[in-house]
Amino acid sequence: MNIRLFFRSALLSTILAYLLIFIGGLVRVSGAGMGCPNWPKCGDNWIPPTNVDLEQFNLTLAWIEFINRSFGAILGISIIVLCFLSVKYFYSDKRILSISFLSLFLVIANGVVGGALVWTNLNPFIKTFHMILALALVSSLSFLTVEAYKILSVNKFAHRPSSNINKKIIFIFAICIIIEILLGTGIRTNIEIIQIEFPLLDKSQQLDSIPFYKYFHTFMGFTLLFLSFYLYKIFSNHSLKIIKSLNIFILCMITVQILLGELLVFSELPQLARLFHTWGSSWLVGISVIYYNLVDYELV
Numbered sequence: 001m002n003i004r005l006f007f008r009s010a011l012l013s014t015i016l017a018y019l020l021i022f023i024g025g026l027v028r029v030s031g032a033g034m035g036c037p038n039w040p041k042c043g044d045n046w047i048p049p050t051n052v053d054l055e056q057f058n059l060t061l062a063w064i065e066f067i068n069r070s071f072g073a074i075l076g077i078s079i080i081v082l083c084f085l086s087v088k089y090f091y092s093d094k095r096i097l098s099i100s101f102l103s104l105f106l107v108i109a110n111g112v113v114g115g116a117l118v119w120t121n122l123n124p125f126i127k128t129f130h131m132i133l134a135l136a137l138v139s140s141l142s143f144l145t146v147e148a149y150k151i152l153s154v155n156k157f158a159h160r161p162s163s164n165i166n167k168k169i170i171f172i173f174a175i176c177i178i179i180e181i182l183l184g185t186g187i188r189t190n191i192e193i194i195q196i197e198f199p200l201l202d203k204s205q206q207l208d209s210i211p212f213y214k215y216f217h218t219f220m221g222f223t224l225l226f227l228s229f230y231l232y233k234i235f236s237n238h239s240l241k242i243i244k245s246l247n248i249f250i251l252c253m254i255t256v257q258i259l260l261g262e263l264l265v266f267s268e269l270p271q272l273a274r275l276f277h278t279w280g281s282s283w284l285v286g287i288s289v290i291y292y293n294l295v296d297y298e299l300v
Contacts, residue, residue: 006085007148013082013103014141014286016075021134022279023068029271032068033122035061039115042066072114076107082144096147099140106137124189131185135178135285142286146293157240157297166234170295173227174288176220181281183217184261188274207265221258228254231291239299246291253280 027033035058036042043049048062079100086100110133117126190210194201201209228251235243260277263269 002089003148003151006082006089007145007152009078009082009085010141010144010148013075013078014138014145016071016078017107017134017138017141018279018282018286020068020071020075021138021282022275023064023071024130024134025275025278027065027068028127029275030061030064032061032064033117035063035065036069036118039118040069042069069114072107072111076104076111079104079107079141086144096144099144103137103140103144106133106140109133110137124193127189128182128185131181135181135282138282138286139289142289143293146290150294150297157299159296160298161296166231167292167295169227169230169234170288170292173224173231174285174292176224176227177281177284177288180217180220180224181278181285183213183220184278184281187214187217203268218261221254221261225254225258235295238295240294240297243291243294246287250284250287250291253284257281 027035036048040046042062042065048059048066050059083100083104086097090096090100110130113126113130113133117123117130120126187210191206194206194209198206198209207214232247232251235247238244238247257277257280260269260273260280264274264277
């Protein structure tokens with residue numbers, strides 16, 4: 001029961017972290033990053049004003065940003081609970097204990113970086129660092145979730161190491177996903193800067209103004225597709241159903257992401273499409289962590 005409580009706490013924190021990434025993406029695509037002009041308060045109060053006549057606020061953007069900050073606080077509280085449970089039930093397991101407190105550090109650091117975004121008027125490099133911390137956070141929480149799951153299921157499957165080459169392929173796959181997300185974030189940041197500096201340029205001209213690494217973003221997408229096909233072929237007969245499910249999910253998600261990415265370039269999709277493009281990519285980071293830590297286990 002104690003382990004189950006920790007598992008549920010880790011799973012809840014992981015879900016909240018992904019929801020926070022979604023809300024953070026919504027802040028970006030809606031332009032709500034400066035909806036609250038200061039941090040940690042929103043104007044002179046802790047919550048946005050309710051009467052637009054009192055202060056010069058865009059209330060919609062202010063409340064979107066406020067929800068983002070509030071959700072970050074809720075996630076922080078859930079991770080504090082997770083750390084308490086790790087101390088109580090895993091005080092002798094240095095790995096779980098250290099990753100739990102690493103998660104707490106990451107959520108606090110990301111909150112401070114979120115404040116720095118406001119202080120620097122949405123500096124693009126801080127935006128990228130904000131995303132890196134978010135990906136590190138979902139990775140650490142996904143790790144804790146799968147470790148707790150393995151302990152709970154200790155009588156259901158056994159550790160049977162797979163090929164070191166295949167494990168390395170999974171690791172490379174995860175690194176490629178992170179690089180791909182950062183490349184996409186860089187492209188979006190460049191477009192935002194170009195839109196500010198050259199507002200009369202159309203979409204094709206904006207894309208032409210982006211450095212050559214935009215092509216590397218496409219190349220990495222198809223590299224990920226190849227690697228996902230490889231993993232699907234190698235582990236399609238794995239005895240764990242969760243590995244089979246993750247196999248299919250990864251392959252489908254990579255395919256959808258490539259198609260959506262091309263549509264975003266060559267057609268006028270709504271901003272929410274860009275939000276789901278980024279959010280879907282972040283799923284693959286945590287899933288890679290789960291995949292890597294479960295692939296060496298089989299049913300007994």
